[in-house]
Amino acid sequence: MARSVALYHLRRNTATSVAAAVIVLLFLLAIFGPLIVPYDPLATSMQEVLQPPSAEHWFGTDQLGRDIFSRVVVATRLDFAIAVAAVAISALAGISVGAMSGYLGGWLDGVTSRIVDVMMAFPLFVAAMALVAVFGNSVQSVVLATSIINFPFYFRLARIEAASRREIGYVEAALINGNSSGSVIFRFLLPNSLPPVIVQVSLNLGWAILNTSGLAFIGLGVAPPTPEWGIMIQEGASMMMSGEWWTVFFPGLALVLSVFCFSLLGDGLRDIADPRRRS
């Protein structure tokens, strides 16, 4: 029934379901995109530099004559992969440590919470920049930096969820049934903290994409010529003023569209997860 109610809300909330559909489509593009794009996203062509959008080049070409449509599509894979990996790492680490901290309390909670307080007090973007700078300009360090700066959100979420459920009936029942602390955390608390976590994940995927492109925009992280939306925007930014708006517009549009869909989906999921927000 819960499932059918969820489906019902999904159906009723057009925005959410459209967002979900677009995300599925984008994931498909991320997987199959490189197979279906009309041009090699890396191939330069001096004869076709900065062509406006046309039937041949739907999104036009960039300053090296590369097909922007192909690059935008292929970039989906990298941007999504980074976002998914980063969010997966931070979510897994964050909720595990958070749930332990919240449930067990005591000195463990004290220490981890202080550490997270320190992390929260850091200016996020600067922290991400510094981390990428430290670990070197690579996809891995963008993933690592993004997951580190997102860790506190999951930690806090899981910690509050776990702490609020410490004395809830089914945890007491679990103890009565002979479950150890670890078993209580991983069999009872974590699965039940999932709905808010899923909402957070959905919103976070969007932020992670934004973060990646932000880093790329200031020249950190992914190295060219890898197609990446942030890099494309950064490269195109200087061309906007000379009228080649398509160099910025389409990667930006792809970026906005995917972040938008993730946040819309997260919003919708939140409404479904939290019955009070329902009408």
Add this chain to the structure above:
Amino acid sequence: MKHRTLRLIAWRLLMALPILFGVIVVTFVLIRALPGDPAIVYASGPNMSQEDIDAIRRAMGLDKSVFEQFLIYLNNIAHLNFGNSLVTGQPVLKDFGERLPATLELAVFAFALSLVVALPVGVLSALYRDSWIDQLVRVITSVSAAMPGFFFGLILIFIFYFLMGIAPEPIGRLSGWSIAPPTVTGFMTIDAALIGDWEIFWEALGKMLMPAASMAIFAVAPLMRMMRGGMIDALDSDYIKAARAYGIPRRKILLQYALPNAMLPVLATMGMVLSTMLGANIMIEKLFAWPGIGSYSVNALTGVDYAPVQAFVLIVAVLFVLMTLAIDILSAAIDPRYKLKG
């Protein structure tokens, strides 16, 4: 009661010290992990010999052990000495003194802008829950939340400055030809108002509009969502039902019963938004050549200029701690149930 509150505030500030210490340690370690030898960077002349570089390293104290460097750094901080910037060659504190007001003014203005947009819209959205207004607002705010500030800024510059020519040049706080009012608060608008120079006042305000809008765009969605959620929770609550049952006029219910209660969760978000605006406006500052601490510290970071980065992180952390405290105090002032966490 007053006395107790003061004690609690003092206690809270004391409790923030370990956090700040943690920030100092992490920053210190992180920044020393940065690739690049500051002595080499500083000795920018490619014609310098190894001896020259070593001499510079000694002069910068980088030949000492990291632990020793840390103790020296701590001692300096204790004396409010944040060192000198390699990039600008000035004391970091002086650099910040010149830049922080610009960042603060922009952040405050952007913050005000986002509140002015988000809060009424959130209330409206809650009042007309699930109507087309609500749906439209949610779609628009979701789009705005998805818009990277730098992209939005680019679009604004392109449309309003480049194409239409109605926006001022996206460079700095004043036009290149105008004379800045004497620095009193460091806030260009306020300083202009202080000497009654309204032309400069309006110019400074106009200059802030596009960067502030670019910064505000990310904040509108979370604020609006919290406002909407808080308002819905408040409207669904027993006390609103009771107030209606007692015939209290609708206006009064909205303004004196629902709104204050709905503002409570928004307060926390406001804190988050403001601190993000202070710490994460780097790209906007770069885009608009805004003379703030954001672009300053990014330059420092890429130039392995230790002192400004350390100071920047510390300052933002202090602002964050103060902001959290301010939000706590504000919450306690509004909500009698809210206890300042000691």
Add this chain to the structure above:
Amino acid sequence: MTAMLEIDNLTLEFETPAGRVHALDNVGLSVDRGECVALVGESGSGKSITGMAIMRLNGPNARIRASRIALDGTDLQGLTDKAFQTIRGRRVAMIFQNAKSALNPLRKVGDTLTDILRAHAPERLSRRDARARVLDMLEMIGIREAEDRMYAYPAELSGGMCQRIMIAAALLCEPELIIADEPTSALDVTTQVKVMDLLMSACRERGVAVLFITHDLALASAYCDRAVVMHAGQMLEDGPAEEVFVHPRHPYSRMLLDSMPYGKESAADLKPMGGNLPDLRRDDLPACRFAERCSRVQDCCRTQSIPEARPSEAHAVRCFFPHD
């Protein structure tokens, strides 16, 4: 002489995402002047919804139909929302189950009380005069340290105290009718009697009619003149309290009493009732919604409209086969 409150044929449905809920079906009841009527039933029986329907507080998704919802002979249904505002709190007041959450947590209780008074003041009532009248009221109903209480926030008061404040709030504008919705079910037994005594004697003194919504039959019998038994949105029995509770005529009333510990000697004397409340989202609800749980059920109960039996002038039972 007209009754203080008269409800005829009240039917209410909720439109929800999961379907239409048939919450109330042809409910009729009346409360005379100065009378205390208990509205009893299990959870889900529709008793609170009935109370809210009178106050028009059911929310935007409620569809209400009634032939009559009259206060002192005037049908309220024709009133605009704005006009209805003057009824709420002024002529009909309401007391809620959870007093603590029914008071604005950010407002001193004294301010909430003056708000109510000023909302209904015929001419501009100064804040000062309003406060004075509130203080009088608090003292009159025997709240100790009334002055201090006015400066307290709800969170600083006990549940019992909050409920006393709510009683004061209800009495403040000298209403003709008070709807008390489970006013003490969140309280401990010892506090419960004190608060109930306070509420009922205050209403008696002022001649205020009370519609007392509760699931506690003993409590109802201890304070009320008449009792109305509801089940699944239907009114089943309506009569003098002692008759309904001591010699119930409707099978449901009787089975409900049998399942309760009152007057029993041992656990073995408890007689569980069969079945569950019907799902009110069903579109094929039987005519008598108790039919599926009833031991006396026959075919007519499911299909034909239920007749009203009158064992005595003041006692009505809606059943084909009532007990004698």
Add this chain to the structure above:
Amino acid sequence: MKRRDFLNVAAMTGVSLLGLRLGVTPANAQGRNDVIRVLLEDSPNTFDPSGTGYNPASCNISWNVYDRLVTFGVKPVEDKEDAFIYDYSNIVGQAAESYEVSEDGTTITFKMREGATFHDGRPVTAHDAKWSLDRAVNLPTSKAQLGTGSLTSPDQFTVVDDMTFQITLPQADRFTLPNLCILFPAIINSELAKEHATTEDPWAEAWLKTNEAGGGPFTVSRYVADQQFVLDRFADWKNGEVASAARIMAQIVPVASSRRASAERAEADLVRELSGRDIKDMIDAGKPRVLGISNPARMVSIALNSEMAPFDNKLVRQAVAYAVPYQEMFESVLYSRGTPLFGGSAETTEARYPQPLPYTQDLEKAKALLAEAGMADGFETTFTIDSSLGTTAEPIAILMQEALGKIGVTVKIEKVPSAQMGQLQTDRALPMYIAVGGAWLADPDYFFRIFYNSTRRWNYGNYQNEEMSKLVEETRFETDEEVYKTKVIRMVELAKDDVPLILLWSPFQDTVLSDAVHGYEYMFHGQLELRPLYKS
């Protein structure tokens, strides 16, 4: 007086009475005609001409605020109206009214200019010259450079009398006078500087970093790092014609598109550091005025680490040099805004450098060379770019990656922050990267000495060749023109054959000027020479 100005003055007087810091000096009744607004990408980081860690942009201040004993004269640029360029062969007096070189060339005597003063009114004397040069040969930043002109020790500098200053040299050196014209040997107000010197800091480095003690055509009236600096005309300047512009307002605008927009809308008078594409667009549009001046001593190249495999093999370096898509790169990256340094003839006739290397894209030849080197299947390598290099570096890297891919070489592009880049260069840890360099002194042997020899970072290709070292030594003091020419031609041949640096081009220094601005002079350092600028 306009109302606003009156208010400003009134308010500022009031404020200064309160002891508050002033933003800028209030005396600015001039209109826009007297003020030249400049937009730059990078901010100066010191006022000190010998400041440790100075960046190129700091020339914009130190060059215009200080004078030197002598300076390069200027000559009109060929094919350009209203534009001048420094004349390396014409060295004229500046702080020194005149100078005299002894017959044997080991003594140079300078006569200081009568009546010339520093900004604080103190007369400029030979003592100041002595202190300034002592300082310059002592500080690490300037020491090495001045050494290239045989200026190494304070003992060489003598105050003959208050107004006569003498330099003695161990031997005649044609690099001495040019070295006195560059940035470092600026004449500092020694009395003022000494007031701020300490025992730990005898040369007042700390103070001079953000304070000026000069006597040049401009004074610094406001400086906020990374934001702006304002220079005001020094009206009592005696060492030449007083600047026409009363004030230079320079703003630092890191975003190129914003600089371009301001240039196009003529909101700024002088805009620097625009991309080739922006410049080309403006030239195509015919508005505003673009001055592209080529500095023959500047070059953009691809450095191949000659000591690191596989680039330690000359054949591999040549193969790479044949794989570069020069013309494509020149057009699509630079939009042809420069002088090509590729496609030259194999035979060397001219004794100048840099000159076009005899390479063009020839993939077959590249493949053959690789095969000859025993790497027919190619290899893997890394191409490093400095993240601060901006718009040109990435396309170069991408085109290189694509082109090398065609001869079987797999290239990974790595982008590192400039801070790290410096260290990697110093550590000689990079196999292949973009190197940008330029010599202040135009002699070809000088160029080879610093870019194709030495152990310092400037030897980008990490090139070690005994013959080159020998030639570099031999040409140092060579005065016989024929011998010199022969040896230089041999060095050029080595550079062509060994290609530790694949030269790409010498970029134009493009400057966008509003219609009102005239008198542009290009200096060897590529930064702004402000004094001659005037507005019509």
Add this chain to the structure above:
Amino acid sequence: MTEILLEAGAIVKDFPLGRGKHLRAVDHVSFKLRRGEILGVVGESGSGKSTLARIVARLLPQTEGSVWFDKANLASYSGARFARAEARRDIQMVFQDPLASLNPRWPAAKIIADPIRRLGTPKERDKVKALVEEAAERAGLPLGLLNSFPHQLSGGQRARVDIARAIVLRPKLLILDEPTSALDASLQAHVIQTLMQLRADLDLTYIFVTHDLNLVRLISDRILVMQKGALVEEGPAASLFASPREAYTRELIAAIPQLGQRRVERAGREH
């Protein structure tokens, strides 16, 4: 006299309030429980009755005092540590709010089987299934509902799942913490009867914690009355109701509404 199953000696429980202050929730409470007995624990909210129940169930550690169960001292075991103790299978608990006490993500069968998997010996799938079905049957839960999730069940059915989970390992002592207070009267009678039947069938001993004095009177052998953490009065149910010794007990009993016993006189009808 039957043997003593459980003996609590001078149990004290303090909850820290911060800054060295404590709330004493249970204050030196001692009692004995005989095998097969039903001990009612009554008191108003804040009386410490639930805390006492949790200490006996080893969900909470006591601050002071001893808990002897089946001649073993359990005082050193609590919470997660008790999970490994021998007596864990013998002490089970039924909770107040069955919706909260059932893991919302598990079907009823899995919930009931959890104690077997954690504590029980048979691990074979069909043996576990058989045990689960037996317990469900005893608790009056239709077997067809075993695959339902808690939110798909009615309140009464949830209570039965909770009971089935508690009895599946045949414990000796069942602690019932307000097991019916969330239920309507008609369901309460069902659950009470089920519990009475189980006790007869499985030879269980009950500690029945409740605020409902009407109910506790019917089912308990002995009653403990608690107030503000302290034990006020203890005695056999009948005599305690008939002749309470302590003023507080008297006040409590007097406050119980009784059917047909008017408290505020009705006004004469005005017609």
